[in-house]
Amino acid sequence: MTKKLFAVVTLMLAGFTMAGLVQAQAEEKAATLKIEKPWTRVTPPGAKVAAGFVTITNTGSEPDRLVGATASLSKHVEVHEMSMKDGVMRMQEVADGIEIAPGATIVLKPGGYHMMFLELSASPKVGEPVKGTLKFAKAGELPVVFAVAPLGAKSIDSGGKMTGSQKEDEMDHGSHHMKH
Numbered sequence: 001m002t003k004k005l006f007a008v009v010t011l012m013l014a015g016f017t018m019a020g021l022v023q024a025q026a027e028e029k030a031a032t033l034k035i036e037k038p039w040t041r042v043t044p045p046g047a048k049v050a051a052g053f054v055t056i057t058n059t060g061s062e063p064d065r066l067v068g069a070t071a072s073l074s075k076h077v078e079v080h081e082m083s084m085k086d087g088v089m090r091m092q093e094v095a096d097g098i099e100i101a102p103g104a105t106i107v108l109k110p111g112g113y114h115m116m117f118l119e120l121s122a123s124p125k126v127g128e129p130v131k132g133t134l135k136f137a138k139a140g141e142l143p144v145v146f147a148v149a150p151l152g153a154k155s156i157d158s159g160g161k162m163t164g165s166q167k168e169d170e171m172d173h174g175s176h177h178m179k180h
Contacts, residue, residue: 032058032059032060032061032062032064032139033056033057033058033059033060033064033100033136033139033142034056034057034058034059035054035055035056035134035142035144036054036055036056036057037053037054037055037147037156038052038053038054038132038134038144038145038146038147039052039053039054039146039147039148039149039153039156040052040053040071040117040124040130040146040147040148040149041124041148041149041150041151041152041153042123042124042125042126042148042149042150042151043120043123043124043151044151045123047120047123048118048119048120049116049117049118049119049120050071050073050074050116050117050120050123050124051110051114051115051116051117052069052071052077052108052114052115052116052117052132052146053107053108053109053110053114053115053156054108054115054134054144054146055105055106055107055108056100056105056106056108056134057100057104057105058100058101058102058103058104058105059103060102061102062102062138063099063100063101063102064099064100064136064137064138064139065096065097065098065099065100065136065137065138066079066097066098066100066106066134066135066136067079067096067097067135067136067137068097068134068135069115069132069133069134069135069144070132070133070135070141071115071117071130071131071132071146072130072131072132073117073120073121073122073123073124073130074117074118074119074120074121075118075119075121076118076119077115077116077117077118077132078093078115078116078118079093079094079097079098079113079114079115079116080092080093080094080113080114080115080116081094081112081113081114082111082112082113082114093116094113097137098113109154110154124146124148125148126148126149126150127148128148129145129146129147129148130145130146130148131143131144131145131146132144132145132146
């Protein structure tokens with residue numbers, strides 16, 4: 001009986017040690033990514049999509065890749081890219097995500113790479129942060145809280161103030177809901 005009890009306790013301790021090791025490795029990978037200024041903005045009434053923005057710096061020695069995200073007010077989130085082709089602004093999902101090389105910083109912002117919050121269950125409201133996660137190929141899921149800017153904001157500065165105009169917001173995403 002004592003040998004069985006010893007074996008069970010030994011297996012339990014080994015399990016806790018392995019779980020702790022896995023957690024420590026995940027925290028180490030996450031520590032190589034610096035997440036700054038996650039934000040979104042208020043949407044027009046009835047909108048079913050919103051955009052999310054963030055700055056990510058890879059301080060590690062290996063590349064990682066932003067492959068997805070979640071947002072509490074959205075059924076699903078896609079990583080998108082806006083580009084100009086033949087004088088027409090186009091937006092499309094980046095199926096493989098965005099690579100972040102060692103030492104590199106990527107900025108998801110209006111008019112470029114961004115996240116699309118699809119099938120909104122509620123509209124973002126100024127003063128009510130949106131909880132979510134950023135999903136990385138190596139670092140896994142990292143929690144994030146998106147600040148909410150007024151309709152039309154172009155950016156968020158280091159002091160948390162929003163800048164921009166409503167006209168640019170309409171140009172960036174005003175017709176996107178027709179595609180989904």
